[in-house]
Ligand SMILES: Nc1ncnc2c1ncn2[C@@H]1O[C@H](COP(=O)(O)OP(=O)(O)OP(=O)(O)O)[C@@H](O)[C@H]1O
């Protein structure tokens with residue numbers, strides 16, 4: 001079972017419009033809630049691919065009720081820490097012709113040590129049944145920023161590998177506990193490195209150097225339309241975006257929201273089944289590609305991801321660790 005944690009759980013409201021114009025009044029064709037927070041998305045992906053997952057979330061108020069309804073509709077299994085204020089609610093606007101127009105990410109409630117302890121306690125209860133732990137997204141303001149560091153230590157005590165996809169202070173703190181795998185996007189990676197690697201050669205070198213410096217076994221650097229770099233076992237690969245349109249039949253536009261979560265979810269699911277890191281990275285790229293073409297996040301039906309998988313190439317770009 002793949003366990004995920006979303007400390008800053010978000011009830012995401014999606015509006016689908018046509019012909020978005022700033023300053024105009026527009027009517028949406030379609031609007032719906034989805035069970036957000038990156039970890040919840042990851043759990044959703046694992047479930048869509050046929051795996052077992054449970055999301056640990058933080059819920060409160062009317063937004064919490066809407067999140068629960070969305071999770072039930074999306075088939076996401078979860079356990080919640082209850083709070084007496086609203087969990088956050090973000091807004092996603094997708095234009096039918098343009099693709100994603102905007103995502104307004106809510107900061108969320110101010111929480112503290114009580115919720116931090118409650119989440120770690122919930123984690124201790126759930127870890128015995130887990131094969132992998134995924135820690136994703138921001139932490140609510142006020143919560144100790146070392147939550148992910150502590151979670152990795154707790155997971156290590158249970159012999160459970162950790163994948164982390166976070167940014168800023170929580171990610172920096174977590175690196176000290178040596179997570180098994182780190183997934184970062186280019187912007188986050190630039191922030192952690194204190195500078196942005198410009199071309200593929202620099203990115204590969206930086207990814208390998210970063211993994212070696214922090215004792216990380218697997219580093220997956222996602223680069224939007226440029227695909228991903230995987231650094232693992234002293235080698236590195238580039239996995240370009242598959243040369244098939246993400247506008248497959250049934251496509252609804254371009255919506256990059258949650259593509260990183262689709263990548264992490266499919267990676268975790270495939271790694272749990274095969275124990276093969278390179279193969280898991282291929283599944284990750286395929287799932288992100290499928291998700292890109294849908295309004296609803298996550299959207300990774302197994303037959304569609306399998307169809308794209310055969311187009312995902314792995315190109316070895318470095319054979320020696322550059323340290
Ligand atoms: N515009 C795009 N065109 C093609 N592929 C894309 C695009 N955006 C995302 N992808 C695919 O999704 C993967 C993850 O995207 P990205 O690097 O933006 O991650 P992310 O910032 O973590 O995403 P998010 O935070 O929205 O979940 C990419 O490696 C790529 O395979």
Ligand SMILES: O=P(O)(O)OC[C@@]1(O)O[C@H](CO)[C@@H](O)[C@@H]1O
Nearest residue numbers: 010036037038090105137138258
């Ligand atoms: O503020 P965070 O936690 O970094 O991410 C915010 C967020 O955009 O991430 C998810 C998409 O990945 C959404 O559910 C949510 O609104």
